[in-house]
Structures are given as structure tokens and as C-alpha cells.
């Protein structure tokens with residue numbers, strides 16, 4: 001079965017063709033699924049042009065900027081229709097370098113979910129400004145403490161999931177639509193008893209295009225963690241495994 005690589009995009013026209021070319025050059029059977037939110041810079045049209053030349057590329061078009069989390073879910077649903085396994089997610093801006101994809105997939109031999117992690121031994125971050133580093137570090141500490149998450153990088157969008165993991169989760173019930181979706185998904189995976197592993201990556205800040213993260217995403221992440229904490233406290237651990 002092919003591996004599906006899901007890439008959410010909003011205004012990534014300076015990155016997307018190079019990234020897809022690099023992924024398709026890897027020694028693996030891959031289906032690239034770009035989920036584009038009607039990017040004004042024409043990212044979607046560029047991917048469509050690639051898709052007409054190469055059947056390993058598809059663009060899922062959405063009418064407007066609907067959030068990183070719902071883009072991941074739209075990509076996952078498309079991956080199901082392609083019978084892909086495993087299913088990976090990554091950013092379009094080379095912060096998640098495609099050279100790590102084989103390591104993430106290899107990690108699935110011992111785990112059910114593998115995170116390309118900045119904070120595990122051997123990982124790191126380059127070029128990110130100090131403020132965003134602090135936000136990332138704080139969000140991870142908060143999520144890990146409140147939710148008992150065992151991974152060190154709970155906010156990373158560079159992940160490989162075994163297909164069965166995603167099939168075990170009711171994607172309709174996921175309430176986070178933005179970046180905090182990543183925390184909620186990890187919570188659901190861990191609560192269901194799936195083995196979560198990490199492989200180190202050096203995260204490099206983007207060179208082309210601009211970041212889409214906003215202050216609102218920080219508030220939303222706080223809400224997500226508090227809502228999941230409430231769910232965790234309300235339910236006994238065994239019940240949690242069944243009902244989340």
C-alpha cells in the first residue's frame with residue numbers, strides 16, 4: 001500500500017512544487033495529498049498542474065481558510081479512499097524536511113504513531129525566533145502536564161500514523177479546527193492505548209512565504225487543553241479509553 005503524505009497549504013506557492021518534487025524523489029511508494037484552502041497566491045492551481053502530470057499527486061480544494069486541523073482531517077479522509085497506509089502529515093514550508101519521512105515510517109515498526117520531534121534527544125530547532133520558541137515550549141509543557149501526554153513534542157504536525165489508528169478515532173467528534181488539533185489528536189491516540197513514539201528532527205524555520213499562526217491559535221490551544229483536561233478528570237481511565 002502507498003504511504004499518503006498530507007500537506008495542508010495556505011499561500012505556499014514558493015514552496016509547494018519543490019517540496020512535492022523532493023517527496024516524490026524519496027525511495028518509497030507515496031501519494032501526496034495537498035489540502036489547499038483557496039490560497040490567493042495560486043498554490044492550488046500549481047498543485048493541480050503537477051497532478052495532471054503525475055498521478056501520485058492530488059489537490060483537495062476547500063473554498064476558504066478553514067484551519068490546519070480540519071485540513072488534516074480532510075486529507076485523512078482522502079487517504080482512506082486511496083487505501084493508503086501509513087498516513088503522514090507535514091507542513092509545506094520545509095520546516096518538516098522530507099528527508100526525515102523514511103525515519104518516521106521506519107518508526108512505525110515499533111509504534112503506532114510516530115512524531116518528528118524537536119524536543120526528543122537529537123532533535124532541535126533552527127532559525128525560529130525566540131518568542132515563538134517560548135510559545136512552543138510553553139504549549140508543550142502545558143499540554144503534557146495537564147493531559148499526561150508522554151511525547152515531548154505534542155504540537156508537532158510532522159507525524160506518521162498507522163491507518164488503523166486513524167480509523168479507531170471518530171474524526172467527526174474532533175472539536176479543534178486549528179493548530180490545537182494536533183494536541184487533541186495526540187490525546188485521543190494515547191487515550192486509546194496506541195503506542196506513540198518520536199524520532200528526532202531538526203526543525204528549520206521557513207525561508208519562503210510567511211507563517212500563518214496567529215495569537216488566536218494560542219487562545220484556542222488553551223481552550224483545547226482545558227476542555228480535554230475536564231474530560232480526563234470526569235472519566236475514569238478505563239472509561240476514557242472507551243469513550244473518547
Ligand SMILES: Nc1nc2c(ncn2[C@@H]2O[C@H](COP(=O)(O)OP(=O)(O)O)[C@@H](O)[C@H]2O)c(=O)[nH]1
Pocket residue numbers: 007008009010011012035036037065066067068071090091092093095206210211212213
Ligand atoms: N489548508 C490550510 N493550511 C493551513 C492553514 N493554516 C496553516 N496552514 C498550513 O499549515 C502549515 C503550517 O503553517 P505555518 O504557517 O508554517 O505555521 P508555523 O510553522 O507554526 O509558523 C503550512 O503548510 C501552512 O500553509 C489553514 O487554515 N488551512
Ligand SMILES: [Mg+2]
Pocket residue numbers: 091093095206211
Ligand atoms: Mg511553518
